[in-house]
Amino acid sequence: MSAGSGGRNTNTEPWGSFDDNLIPGSSSAVIDMENMDDTSGSSFEDMGEMHQRMKEEEEVAAEAAATEDDTVDDGEFLGMKGLKGQLGRQVADEVWQAGKRQASRAFNLYANIDILRPYFDVEPVQVRSRLIESMIPIRMINFPQKIAGELYGPLMLVFTLVAILLHGMKTSGTVIREGTLMGTAIGTCFGYWLGVSSFIYFLAYLVNAQITMLQMLSLLGYGLFGHCAVLLITYNIHFHFLFYILWLLVGGLSTLRMVAALLSRTVGQTPRVLLCGTLSVLHMLFLLYLHFAYHKIVEGLLDTLEGPNMAPMQRVARNVPELTLNATMGTLGASLKVH
Amino acid sequence: MAAAEEASRPFAGLSDVSISEDIPVEGDISVPVGSTRRDDEFSTLDEPVKETILRDLRAVGTKFVHVLYPKRSSALLRDWDLWGPLLLCVTLALLLQGGAAEGDDQGGPQFAEVFVIVWFGSIVITLNSKLLGGTISFFQSLCVLGYCIMPLTVAMAVCRIVLIGGSGKVSFAVRLAVVTASFGWSTFASTAFLADSQPPNRKALVVYPVFLFYFVIGWMILTFSPSQ
Numbered sequence: 163m164s165a166g167s168g169g170r171n172t173n174t175e176p177w178g179s180f181d182d183n184l185i186p187g188s189s190s191a192v193i194d195m196e197n198m199d200d201t202s203g204s205s206f207e208d209m210g211e212m213h214q215r216m217k218e219e220e221e222v223a224a225e226a227a228a229t230e231d232d233t234v235d236d237g238e239f240l241g242m243k244g245l246k247g248q249l250g251r252q253v254a255d256e257v258w259q260a261g262k263r264q265a266s267r268a269f270n271l272y273a274n275i276d277i278l279r280p281y282f283d284v285e286p287v288q289v290r291s292r293l294i295e296s297m298i299p300i301r302m303i304n305f306p307q308k309i310a311g312e313l314y315g316p317l318m319l320v321f322t323l324v325a326i327l328l329h330g331m332k333t334s335g336t337v338i339r340e341g342t343l344m345g346t347a348i349g350t351c352f353g354y355w356l357g358v359s360s361f362i363y364f365l366a367y368l369v370n371a372q373i374t375m376l377q378m379l380s381l382l383g384y385g386l387f388g389h390c391a392v393l394l395i396t397y398n399i400h401f402h403f404l405f406y407i408l409w410l411l412v413g414g415l416s417t418l419r420m421v422a423a424l425l426s427r428t429v430g431q432t433p434r435v436l437l438c439g440t441l442s443v444l445h446m447l448f449l450l451y452l453h454f455a456y457h458k459i460v461e462g463l464l465d466t467l468e469g470p471n472m473a474p475m476q477r478v479a480r481n482v483p484e485l486t487l488n489a490t491m492g493t494l495g496a497s498l499k500v501h
Numbered sequence: 502m503a504a505a506e507e508a509s510r511p512f513a514g515l516s517d518v519s520i521s522e523d524i525p526v527e528g529d530i531s532v533p534v535g536s537t538r539r540d541d542e543f544s545t546l547d548e549p550v551k552e553t554i555l556r557d558l559r560a561v562g563t564k565f566v567h568v569l570y571p572k573r574s575s576a577l578l579r580d581w582d583l584w585g586p587l588l589l590c591v592t593l594a595l596l597l598q599g600g601a602a603e604g605d606d607q608g609g610p611q612f613a614e615v616f617v618i619v620w621f622g623s624i625v626i627t628l629n630s631k632l633l634g635g636t637i638s639f640f641q642s643l644c645v646l647g648y649c650i651m652p653l654t655v656a657m658a659v660c661r662i663v664l665i666g667g668s669g670k671v672s673f674a675v676r677l678a679v680v681t682a683s684f685g686w687s688t689f690a691s692t693a694f695l696a697d698s699q700p701p702n703r704k705a706l707v708v709y710p711v712f713l714f715y716f717v718i719g720w721m722i723l724t725f726s727p728s729q
Contacts, residue, residue, distance in 0.1 A: 259528065275628060282632040286705040314633070318709060321625075325717050332724045342614045 177250045216251060281313040281376065289315050296384035299418035303425040309377040316355065316383020323351045323390050330397040330456045350452075355383060358444050362424075365440060369433030371424065381420050382445075388416030389449050396453060405453055413449045417442045561585045568648045568690050578641045578694065586647020589654050590619045593718075596657045597725055615721070622714045623647060630695065630707045637698035646711070649691040653715065656683035657722045664727050676723060684719040688712050 292315055300307055327347040356379075363378045365371075373381075392412050396405040421438040428434045545553065561584050594615035627642040635642075660676045691711050696704050 255528075275632060279632050279634075282629070283634075284706070285702060289706070314629075314706065317629075318713075321710065321713055325713055325720070328717065329720065332720070342611060344614050344618055 177253060216248075278313065281311065284312050284314050288312075289318075292384055293387050296387050296419055297412070297415045299415065299422045301422065303422055305426060306372055307423045307426040309373070309381055309423055311374070311376040311380055313376070313379065313383075316380055316386070319383055319386045319390060320351050320355050323386055323393070324348050326390055326393050326397065327351065327452065327456060330393060330452075333397065334456060351386075354448055355379070355386065358382060358441075358448075361444075362437065362441055365437055366424070366428070369428060369430070369437060371428040371433065371437060373424065373427050381423055385416045385420045385445060388412045389452065392449060393452055409446070409449055409453075413446050417445045420445065557582070557584060561588070564644075564648050565651060568651050578637065578645065581641045581644035583640070583644060583647065586619075586623075586644065586650065589647060589650045590616060593619070593650065593654045593657055596654070596661060597721065618717065618721075619647070619650065622717070626707075626710045626714055629710055630699065633703050633706055634700050635695075635698045635707065637695065642695065645691055645694045646714070649687045649694075649715075650718065652683035652686040652690070653680075653718050653722060656680050656719075657725070660722060660725065661727070664725075668726060680719045680723045684715050687715045691715075 288310075292310055292312075324347045327350065328343060331343050331347065359375070359378045359382045362382070363373070363375050366373050366378070392405070392408045395408060421442055424437055424441060425434055428437055560580065560582060564582075564585055594612045597615055598612060623643050623646040626646060627639055630637065630642060631639070637645075656679045659679050663672050663675050663679075666672060688708070688711055692704075692708050695707060695711070699707050
């Protein structure tokens, strides 16, 4: 913003309008704010600068007060121009201050973590009891079941699942091409928790089920307890048969618990089938996916050790005990790749 | 008075507008004289650079000692700094470089991965402890968690040395023992500092994420295998 350039005064508005034809002869529609008459006062970004300059101008004007006595008319004219300039500047300044106050208030309101504080207000005993209850389905479906609305337990369970997934990925020697192990694990777990919760909440909203987003997040989060337990066992004890049994048993129990809670809050046959069917399918399939995508079972490890003549890009089930990891990596790594 | 009159001269023509001259002035007056006052109090601007660096290094060193012998002292909390955690994080990430490459993509964790895990893990734990009603400030908690990575960094250095000698069962057992010990030490040290700031019945809720955090880092250290 140029200071004191004076010149033409095409201000028609009380706040000082834009100066359109600053470059004589040009009919460009672009308004060059840089050459604006400084009485326009409509550039909010420069208000601070203008404030400073205004103070300096006042001081300068005060010093040169003696020499301006003869220019009364000009003084009055200056006064009028000064009126529009000072008033415009004052108004703009006040608007800027008000905007700044509002922005800081909004920031304090939304970036305040105290919003989440009530959802973390739990005791260790409560968390433990909720973890155990997440495996016990309740048969009362005619009356809405109570679902705890807390986020500590689900969040910790998601992080635990991430840690267990990392463990599984490491022992199975998963190679991630575009990304990192950690990123994939976090993305998978958080994506599942947040994504499926949102999706089921959306379906619940469509069929008018009585459940809030927080309750859905909490329900699904605690449902991951079963997943954590199953994966912890089967990433270390590699028996296909064992995994399927645990999948049905533990996965089934936690799914039943979630399904019963949802059933108790939904009215109507079709909505119930839709909601609970979707949730159970997604929940069970997720456990299946976690097991098979990040932990491969090799049958006949000894055979593969002797002859690395498997076709490349061939997906073979592989069982990798941890102690022989380093020795076999060199031979198997090139031939077994994931995605 | 005269200054006020001269200052109000630009407003002289405002008499027919409804703004009276004795409006109380509002707003901030930013006077840039604070810095000189601060300089008088501390006057650290004129000291030689060596002194500044040595003072910071000494502060970092004291905190390292506090982590090595974790007592319930508040030295770590009172003057927190993030130099130590940064140093430890960079050292750990550098030591974790050069992992076994399966193919040519990625073997061990990348530098950025370690960085992100350490810092975002610390931030998440800090937020969690604040949400659970902790009285510790954000950066104090970051400071404590970062400094308590030191035993794990030492364990990483030891593991690398052990791995030079070979990577058989014995070396794995040794590494497992070292990493487990340092992981326990880290968790114990951080809880010694953090536990006081929590309401007494919720200590377990705060300790668990710390346990998980150091477990993940310990796991990264344990499963590190150098390239052939």
